[in-house]
Amino acid sequence: MSKENKEVLLHVDHMKKYFSIRNKGILKAVDDVSFDIYKGETLGLVGESGCGKTTCGRTVLGLYPITEGTVEYEGKDVTKLQKNDEKWFKKRAQMIFQDPYASLNPRMTVGDIIAEGMENFGLYKDPEERKARIHELLQIVGLNKEHASRFPHEFSGGQRQRIGIARALAVDPEFIVCDEPISALDVSIQAQVVNLLVKLQRELGLTYLFIAHDLSMVKHISDRVGVMYMGHIVELASSKELYANPQHPYTKALLSAIPIPNPEKEKNKVVLPLEGEVGSPINCGPGCRFASRCKHATEKCKNETPELKEVSEGHYMACHLFS
Ligand SMILES: Nc1ncnc2c1ncn2[C@@H]1O[C@H](COP(=O)(O)OP(=O)(O)OP(=O)(O)O)[C@@H](O)[C@H]1O
Ligand SMILES: [Mg+2]
Secondary structure (H helix, E strand, O other), rough: HHHHOOEEEEEEEEEEEEEOOOOOEEEEEEEEEEEEEEEOOEEEEEOOOOOOOOHHHHHHHHOOOOOOEEEEEEEEEEEHHHHHHHHHHHHHHEOOOOOOOOOOOOOHHHHHHHHHHHOOOOOOOOOHHHHHHHHHHHHHOOOOOHHHHOOOHOOOOOHHHHHHHHHOOOOOOEEEEEEEEOOOOOHHHHHHHHHHHHHHHHOOOEEEEEEEEEEHHHHHHOEEEEEEEOOOOEEEEEEHHHHHHHOHHHHHHHOOOOOOOOHHHHHHOOOOOOOOOOOEEOOOOOOOHHHHHHHOOOOOHHHHOOEEEEEEOOEEOOOOOOO
């Protein structure tokens, strides 16, 4: 995407999402993250399991009430919407869920699953029109109209994810949080689903927040990538810049773990091991969350949270040592 047409669609400012864990305390799943998503782009969000990616996506969409901070969609704070405005946002912003097995109601037909959003938003009210639209959506995602009368258990994982995509598209959204849409699928199917999402983005002008823990995959489809570590965004840059010039020690370690398709280069590459203990997000205080695993960490790193700062144009990083 060229710089000229950068128009902010979603502005996340100091967003926090804490969960209260009985007898244990406060789990800081997302702890003060800020980022923008531009119209028509794909922002990738990567990080290890449990670092807060899904929570981030769900809080942005209002599926979890925000603990602190704001989320603005087209300039409107969507964390404090009244009924009518809430509908306005929910129609525009959809989610494709991480687990295609758990996210489809097993007692509903595929047609009814897709129609649910249309019903909620009063779209395609004429039964014939609605049926035609459901069939069209099934075709768009690579299924066929006969599938409308079947139930989710009759489908493979890849097909279920296509149903999840059709459901998200049913309300003609502008923005979709794609939460690891391919991680539960066979490798052979993954590329098909990614290609479908890329094609739909191009044809429908969609904007994506694309969550993944596989850095090599987001590289190909993201314009920019944010790297999360235990509730914080530690680095954010254009995809190209992040891969060519990673700055944060965590990003460097993640990148070094990606296999290189060239056997000669793969043999000689240096993998930066992630050592040390992974901290707990429960009751954690200030300090860099990565400090316990970082061989460069100083006292300051353990006691003061580094802010995400711009280190070069459009490249942001949160690290005391390199800022
Ligand atoms: N509803 C909840 N109640 C309490 N804790 C939660 C809830 N949802 C998530 N968490 C906790 O918040 C942290 C972040 O979880 P989240 O699911 O956002 O991680 P993730 O990055 O999406 O991981 P994965 O890659 O495994 O999907 C974890 O420690 C998790 O246990
Ligand atoms: Mg997740």
